[in-house]
Every structure is written in C-alpha cells, then in structure tokens.
Amino acid sequence: MYAKICLIFLFLSRGGAELLFKGVKEHHVTLPTQSEPWDVKQLLVWIQRNLLKERPELFVQGDSVRPGILVLINDADWELMGELDYQLQDQDNIVFISTLHGG
C-alpha cells in the first residue's frame, strides 16, 4: 500500500486555464491511496475526472496531454523523467504550460 500523495500543480495558458479549471491556476491536491504507485498517466485521468469537467479535449488527448502543452515535473522537463511513466512522489510539483496561441 502507498501513502497519500500531495501534489501542487499549475496550469498556465492564454486564458484557457481560467475557463478550464474555473479560474484556479494553482491546485493543491491529495491523491487517494491505491495499491500501486501513482504515475503521470493515472494523474491525467484523475485530473480529468475530478477537476476538469468541461472541454477536456483542450487539455488531454488520448492517454497524454494535448500536443502543445508542456509538462514540468519538479522544474524539469518531463521528457527527462519518463513522461507518462514517471512515478509520483509525495510533495511533487507538476506544471502544465500551454504553448498554443489559441489555447
């Protein structure tokens, strides 16, 4: 069994964050305990179910984030951290930044 994981995540875009996450840019969340470790892929599903009810296509696409949204895990490029397979640790800091003009 794994302990609860506390995360801070930020979503930054050109106005989209306001509409997607009801005006809240910074979220402090506690993920429920589950039998296997949390990875980023599961986090995206969790975000979609719990925080993002309208127009999820602006944030996720398939299993991953929408192309054009950059992900930083503890201030490093998620490409260096294993992307969707990265296993979340307690107190991790995840940032999503949209580079899209119309996003």
Add this chain to the structure above:
Amino acid sequence: MCQVDEDFQGQLEHTEVPSISKKCVKCKEKTAVVVIRAGDTYCRDCFREYFIHKFRAMLGKNRIIFPGEKVLLAVSGGPSSCSMLSQVQEGLSQNAHKKLRFIPGIVYIDEGAAAGRSVDDRKTAMAQMQTLFEATGFPFHLVPLEQVLDLSPSVLVMAPSPSEQPGSAYKAAVDQFIQSKGHWPPRPQDQDQDQDLDQASLPDIQESHTQLLQQLMSSTKTQTAREELLSMLRQHLLVHTARTKGYSKLMLGDCCSRLAVKLLSSIALGRGAQLAQDTGFSDSRYGDIITVRPMRDYSSKEIVFYNHMFKVPSIFIPGLDTMTADKSSIQRLTESFVTKLQADFPSTVSTIYRTSEKLQTAWKGSCAADVCDTCLLCLCALDTTVENASAFQATLISEQLSQTKPPETSSAINPNLNPGSALATTTGQCCSGEGECGKKGGGCCSSPRVPETTDMRSLLCYSCRQTVKDMSSVDHLPAYILLEAQRRNRRSQMREQISEFILDEGV
C-alpha cells in the same frame, strides 16, 4: 501521414527509454533539466547561457540595429514577447563589450474590443501591463486598438527610407560606442520625461469607438478573415506608434514555432508572394520603420521553459482566437496541424522554419516611388499584376463566370445578398437621389465611401482581396483605409487621363 506515424514513431521516438537524471550535453557534469532541439539535454546554467547568447547572436549577425537607435518592442503579454523584453533588459545590463546598444521603448496594443472583452477585464489587463512595463524602466505606450480609427491615411503609404547605410557604417558606429565606454546611449529615463507623464494614467477609450470596432469585426463573416483583418489593423497601429514616437525599428516577438504556423497558413491564405516579408528576420515594407523578429530562432518550448525557470513574468490575455475550436479558422487549424505533427516528429517546426530562411523578397525596384503598386491593407508589393496566362487570372475569370447572373433578379429582390450588389445600390442612391454629387469621375460626395467594390479590390493583393470579400460591407472599414482607397482611385483615374495626353504629345 497516420500510416507513417504508426510505422516509425516507435523507432524515432521511443528507441531508448528515457533514463532519469541525464547529464547536460554542454558541460557534461550537471543534471539536465530540459530537452531541446530533438534530443539535446541542457542543465539550468548552460540553458540560460545558450538562450541569452542566441539573442545577442541574432542581432549581431544581422547588423540591422545601429547603436543609439530607438527601437520599439511590441509586447502582447504572451510568453514570447515578454521573453524578448527580458532579453533586451538582460542585454542592456551586460558590460560594455557585450552590451546591447540601442534605446528601447515598449508598446502594448489592447485588442480587448476586437476580442469582445468587458471594459473591466480590459482595465485589469491594462493595469497589469503597466506594472510589468514600469518595472523595466523603459518608456512605454499603452494603445487601445480603438485608436486605429483615428489614424490618418498616410500610415498606408510607404515612407521614404533613410539613406542606405553600408556595412562599414555599422562597424564604425559600434567602435564609437565602445570608445565611449558604454555611457552612451543615455539612460532611457533621462529622456521621454513628458511621455512618462502621460503614461501615468490609463488611456481613455470612447465607447462609440469600441462599438465601431466591434461592428467592423462582426461585419467580417469568417474567423479567418477576422484574424487577418485584426493583424493588419494591429500592424498599422504599431507602425503609426513607432513613427509618431520617433522609433525607427519595430521588434516583434514571433518565435519559430509561431512563424512555422504563419508560413503555412500564409500559403493557405494566398500570401505566397509576401512570405519572405511576413516571416523573415527583417521587413522593410513600410520604408522608414523596419520590422525585426529577433525571437525567430527560439522554439516556443525554449521560451516557455526559460520564462518558467528564470521567472520572466508574462500576462495571459485572452485574444480573438483563445479557446476557439481547431477548425474555427485557417490560422487555428494550421497551428493545430503543426503542433500535432511536431509532437510525433520533433523536427517539424525547424524544417518549416529553415524553409522560410531561404525565401527572399523579389523586390521590384521600379515601383519604389509609386504607392499604387503596394497593397492598400498589407502594404506588400501587389502580386496581381501578372500576365494573362497565370493561375491568378484563371481564378478571376472562373470567379466572374460563376458570379454572372441575370441582372435584375438577385439585386432587386435582396440587395444585401452579396456585398457587390449592396454597394452598387448605395452608390446609385447617392448619385441619383439629389443630383448634387457633381460630375462623373470626381469621386462620390465627400463621405469616405468607396464608389464600387471593384475599385477597392484593384488596390489589394490577392490575399487581402479574399479578406475583404468576406466582409458584408467595406463601409465598416476605418476611415483612413477608405480615404486612402479613394485617393488612390482618383490618382489612377487622373493618370489614365494624363497618359493619353502624354502619348499624343509623344507622337
């Protein structure tokens, strides 16, 4: 494309499972934090150095901005233009040898009216920008898009450029600067004192102006044309601001991801002939004001990472295209296409971008003195004066044929059915109603109304014709555009008359 994607993605992208804590390719010591340019991993310090160096190298290589020159930075609040602003600050704080040597100022165009934002939202955004700009110590100008309605027709005329400066002049100017040990140029605060005063209060916006602007936007039937029109108006206002405040260069924050999208969407919009000017490092279509794009070597990923790591503030202000669907306009669709392709093929943007570097302007020297040879809206050389056997002429002919209809039915029943007939009706009423309008060919009354659609069209390049075609009526265009159209039409009429006369004399 999907086929290719499925077959090769595995090999191209996921051959090696990314191992945690890779080393930096530059110093080979520290842990990398960012992956750029298809696989180069950089640590924080090396990334910073790389980023700062690139900006200076871009300006140094092109040798376009002279020491002491006044340069206007167009800052929208987005990550790219804010990053440009921070690089200029960075460059000015360097020691004399590496120091940037121009005098910067900032302009922000508030497009809230076009994007349909509330007055309160706009005020908040304006105040945020003001705070951001005040922190730089540079002079700045907050300009609501409404001011485009007060422009004079001269903004559409290419101004004579100051005499061409040879490469040796650049070097001499730099040497002079280095000898003065960087005390020159003077600190920006010392001058523009009076400007600082009027910066203190936010500009007033007349409600009637906002309404006029919104009418113009809603008279445009497609999102594609709306975005094109907005970018023309923004450009006119930027050039006007630069001219009236004494700047000779205008810096735009277009990054290479943005330019790749612009390049492809420009082709789709029929702007092939203007590509080099629309996406190149520098653009001299306005004559006296040269536009430069110093951020064109950076990808949006580099910019976003740099801004995040080094706390470069940016302000996200929703625009005309924010939260719109992928298919709402050609520009949005192209962005989505390029971004999706880039996700699977990381060299997409750089490949498109390198293509843009190879493009060159085929400048027709002969028309330099004649304003009638540049497009009324985008000010590029007209691409419509081509021989009869061209694709352009073929398009025109088929368009004319398909629009031919029995003269009475359509226009009599519903004059608003198409813009051409609607305009013909207005003109007819104006001239036949009172009989006061004077002789033929003298222009119709003094009101800024263009006599016929066709007359306006002949003044536009192919792409801008399509934009105007998507408007329900050209009457909503700002007065400066309509007045300039009238003036050019009168001039060409006059020239026709004179040319006959000259021919007779010649014989």
